[in-house]
Amino acid sequence: MVFKGFIILLLSILISIFDSLTQTAQWEFPEDFKFGVATSAYQIEGGWDEDGKTTSVWDRITHQTPAFIADQSSGDVACDSYHQWERDVEMLKELGVQYYRFSLAWTRILSGAYTSTVNQAGVKYYNNLIDKLIENGIEPVVTLYHWDMPQKISTLGGLTNDAWVKFFSHYARTAFELFGDRVKIWITFNEPNIICHYFNSVLGSGQPAYPNGVIEYLCSYNLLKAHAEAYHIYNREFRHKQGGKIGITLNFEWAEPATDKPEDVEAAERRRQFDFGIFANPIINFDYPKVVIDRVAKRSELEDFPESRLQKFTFAEKLNVKGTYDFLGLNHYTTWLVSNGDEASLEQSSFYIDTKVSRVQDDSWNTTGAEDNRVVPWGLRKALNWIKSTYGNPDVLITECGYSDRIGNLDDNQRINFYRDYLNATLQAILEDGVNVKAFMAWSLMDNFEWNQGYLVKFGLYHVDFNDPKRVRTMKDSAKYYQKIIVTRRLD
Numbered sequence: 001m002v003f004k005g006f007i008i009l010l011l012s013i014l015i016s017i018f019d020s021l022t023q024t025a026q027w028e029f030p031e032d033f034k035f036g037v038a039t040s041a042y043q044i045e046g047g048w049d050e051d052g053k054t055t056s057v058w059d060r061i062t063h064q065t066p067a068f069i070a071d072q073s074s075g076d077v078a079c080d081s082y083h084q085w086e087r088d089v090e091m092l093k094e095l096g097v098q099y100y101r102f103s104l105a106w107t108r109i110l111s112g113a114y115t116s117t118v119n120q121a122g123v124k125y126y127n128n129l130i131d132k133l134i135e136n137g138i139e140p141v142v143t144l145y146h147w148d149m150p151q152k153i154s155t156l157g158g159l160t161n162d163a164w165v166k167f168f169s170h171y172a173r174t175a176f177e178l179f180g181d182r183v184k185i186w187i188t189f190n191e192p193n194i195i196c197h198y199f200n201s202v203l204g205s206g207q208p209a210y211p212n213g214v215i216e217y218l219c220s221y222n223l224l225k226a227h228a229e230a231y232h233i234y235n236r237e238f239r240h241k242q243g244g245k246i247g248i249t250l251n252f253e254w255a256e257p258a259t260d261k262p263e264d265v266e267a268a269e270r271r272r273q274f275d276f277g278i279f280a281n282p283i284i285n286f287d288y289p290k291v292v293i294d295r296v297a298k299r300s301e302l303e304d305f306p307e308s309r310l311q312k313f314t315f316a317e318k319l320n321v322k323g324t325y326d327f328l329g330l331n332h333y334t335t336w337l338v339s340n341g342d343e344a345s346l347e348q349s350s351f352y353i354d355t356k357v358s359r360v361q362d363d364s365w366n367t368t369g370a371e372d373n374r375v376v377p378w379g380l381r382k383a384l385n386w387i388k389s390t391y392g393n394p395d396v397l398i399t400e401c402g403y404s405d406r407i408g409n410l411d412d413n414q415r416i417n418f419y420r421d422y423l424n425a426t427l428q429a430i431l432e433d434g435v436n437v438k439a440f441m442a443w444s445l446m447d448n449f450e451w452n453q454g455y456l457v458k459f460g461l462y463h464v465d466f467n468d469p470k471r472v473r474t475m476k477d478s479a480k481y482y483q484k485i486i487v488t489r490r491l492d
């Protein structure tokens with residue numbers, strides 16, 4: 001009996017040792033998971049009028065309305081990546097990333113009055129960059145549209161003019177032709193809801209001038225049609241020979257109900273559907289989410305519009321948009337506590353009023369350098385789970401996630417904590433919840449031009465000296481931390 005007891009004890013010790021060994025062995029990123037970093041053309045390139053590049057809306061805003069930018073700066077030089085791109089590739093190598101997400105400047109590749117002429121010098125810049133990345137085993141992830149609309153197209157009404165679909169299709173086809181032999185991951189748009197609903201850059205202006213519940217939905221409608229068209233062009237003309245993938249990047253701030261009252265739970269879900277579902281649902285499921293259709297119809301009626309302000313798809317258009325994705329790109333920064341809002345005055349119409357929610361952030365959540373971007377790692381896990389359950393667990397690439405400050409210190413422990421916790425939330429979503437997350441791309445490779453915050457808000461893993469003509473880059477501690485995670489594929 002004593003002997004038998006001993007054997008059982010021994011066995012159970014062995015089993016628990018084995019358990020803990022396999023568990024720690026499993027608490028790491030799956031083999032096919034990719035790490036990367038992200039940037040965008042206007043935020044880093046500079047060379048704003050070099051070698052045949054034409055004017056984008058951001059060139060125009062920063063030059064004509066400097067007061068719109070917090071420090072009155074511009075992306076004229078930015079990180080000077082137009083000249084320092086080899087240094088950028090060195091940094092990517094140093095980090096050990098598998099993916100580099102960047103965007104093409106439409107105005108660098110296509111010139112002429114209405115962007116129908118290929119600008120060889122611009123093409124050469126991206127060829128050099130892409131070739132160098134591939135030479136170093138880094139896969140390019142390329143965004144076609146990251147907000148820098150050609151100024152000329154903006155004057156035609158930007159995304160409110162359905163001619164935009166044709167301009168964008170021509171640009172997308174040109175990009176696939178020029179770079180698709182080497183670029184295998186394409187993203188049509190970055191953050192449509194910022195383009196159409198929040199930054200009000202519907203016309204490409206980027207200025208908060210058009211909170212208008214008619215043109216905001218016209219923008220989403222044309223944007224979705226342009227996205228679908230680019231997808232179909234890729235599918236029909238390029239996929240068989242190039243074999244890549246194409247998707248869209250949506251940003252998603254998690255909406256957590258402020259209380260468990262049914263109207264707040266409903267409000268949080270409404271907010272998710274207005275923010276994310278309005279783009280994801282037509283692409284993945286079919287048509288706009290029902291709650292969006294019903295709510296805009298109701299509010300339009302209250303405002304005495306003859307019909308809903310939501311621009312409806314025809315049945316053929318719904319079919320054409322459905323299924324136009326190989327993966328879903330997700331940008332995620334923060335979380336809100338959402339409650340049911342009051343019906344706003346009927347004098348105004350806007351997307352935001354239509355959502356009929358109010359939102360706050362908890363004071364106990366750590367702040368960051370960007371207003372309203374508090375640190376809430378569990379929000380990412382919830383967002384990923386919601387995507388899984390709402391859309392049938394599509395492949396998700398986290399195309400942006402990052403921490404900003406206003407100090408730019410090299411010993412940036414605040415950023416290390418952020419990545420530790422958000423990467424852990426990602427890992428939990430993958431390992432414990434079975435969400436199909438395939439990649440994480442940190443925003444951003446380096447400090448850069450943060451839109452209307454100029455250079456005041458810094459997101460970089462590398463510090464950039466904006467006073468130095470060479471824009472010297474220096475590794476921050478967070479870059480060293482990320483480097484280590486990429487090697488070990490673990491967080492501890």
Ligand SMILES: *[C@@H]1O[C@H](CO)[C@@H](O)[C@H](O)[C@H]1NC(C)=O
Binds near residue numbers: 366376377417421
């Ligand atoms: C909040 O900040 C503190 C102090 O810097 C840090 O220890 C903690 O990990 C942070 N929490 C999160 C969730 O980032």
Ligand SMILES: *[C@@H]1O[C@H](CO)[C@@H](O)[C@H](O)[C@H]1NC(C)=O
Binds near residue numbers: 420421424491
């Ligand atoms: C990640 O989360 C798990 C589960 O909550 C926790 O046990 C672990 O300590 C976390 N890892 C790090 C590096 O924070």
